[in-house]
Amino acid sequence: MPNEPKQEKTAKIKITVRHCKAARGLLDWTAADLAKRSGVAVNTIHRWENHVHAPREATRDAIQKAFEDEGIEFSNGKEPGVKLRLKDNPPS
Numbered sequence: 348m349p350n351e352p353k354q355e356k357t358a359k360i361k362i363t364v365r366h367c368k369a370a371r372g373l374l375d376w377t378a379a380d381l382a383k384r385s386g387v388a389v390n391t392i393h394r395w396e397n398h399v400h401a402p403r404e405a406t407r408d409a410i411q412k413a414f415e416d417e418g419i420e421f422s423n424g425k426e427p428g429v430k431l432r433l434k435d436n437p438p439s
Contacts (some may be wrong), residue, residue: 360421363394369429370414370421385413386427 362370364432371381378396382389386411387402395402402410418432 360411360423362414362421363406363427364398366421366427366429367392367410367414368396370419373429373431374414374417374421380411381410384416385409 367381371378374380376384378389378392381387381392387406390411391402391406394400414421418434420430420432421430422430
């Protein structure tokens with residue numbers, strides 16, 4: 348309809364600690380699993396998840412890519428979330 352507001356285009360999603368923990372849970376990954384797949388040190392992941400420090404943008408991007416490569420989709424805004432898109436032949 349012409350009078351309905353258009354959906355705003357959003358910038359790239361900046362994942363949060365909650366996104367990271369939820370995505371690891373959906374994939375049943377340990378911090379070590381995420382470290383191996385993202386190339387980020389496991390200590391860096393632990394420090395972020397324990398709110399000791401925030402990662403650099405490049406680190407956050409590497410973590411996000413590792414999750415997205417496995418089918419994770421992130422959302423932000425008023426209803427932030429994480430969902431897993433199953434691949435064609437998920438393991439039994």
